[in-house]
Amino acid sequence: MKLDGRRIATLAAMVAVAFLSAIAIRGLVEPSNNNTAVTAQQQQQPMLKLEPTSGAPGGNVTITGNNFSMNSPVKVEFDGKMLNVGNITTTANGGFTVMANIPSDASDGGHEIKASDDKGKSASATFTVKKGG
Numbered sequence: 001m002k003l004d005g006r007r008i009a010t011l012a013a014m015v016a017v018a019f020l021s022a023i024a025i026r027g028l029v030e031p032s033n034n035n036t037a038v039t040a041q042q043q044q045q046p047m048l049k050l051e052p053t054s055g056a057p058g059g060n061v062t063i064t065g066n067n068f069s070m071n072s073p074v075k076v077e078f079d080g081k082m083l084n085v086g087n088i089t090t091t092a093n094g095g096f097t098v099m100a101n102i103p104s105d106a107s108d109g110g111h112e113i114k115a116s117d118d119k120g121k122s123a124s125a126t127f128t129v130k131k132g133g
Helices: 005-029 036-043
Strands: 047-051 060-066 073-078 096-101 109-117 122-129
Touching: 047 109, 047 122, 060 109, 060 122, 073 096
Parallel strands: none
Antiparallel strands: 047 060, 060 096, 073 109, 109 122
8 A cells, every 4th residue: 555645644643643632631630740649638528437426425426537628727516516625637638536525415316516627628427316325
């Protein structure tokens, strides 16, 4: 098969376009600042884990938060009221762990425990109060 000058030029142009497109797409997919850990952490939603998830009024619960803003102060609420847990600041990975007391006047049933950082990220989990254990 013989190729004339026009076909060779067209083929060369197509190869060049494919090559440049691959370079452009790679630049869009891979962050140019090489800070993929920060980028991934910023995209994940904050979450809370409670241990235990139920108990009596006045009991303790360990609250673990992940995917919050890095090095950020956190406030913790029980049904919208601040819990006295001291000063909490997230780690460089956006995590924290704190022990809190369930209010002694909490009624039976599900209650929202919510954590919020100063950058606007928040998460909540349900704690079930069971009087008598």
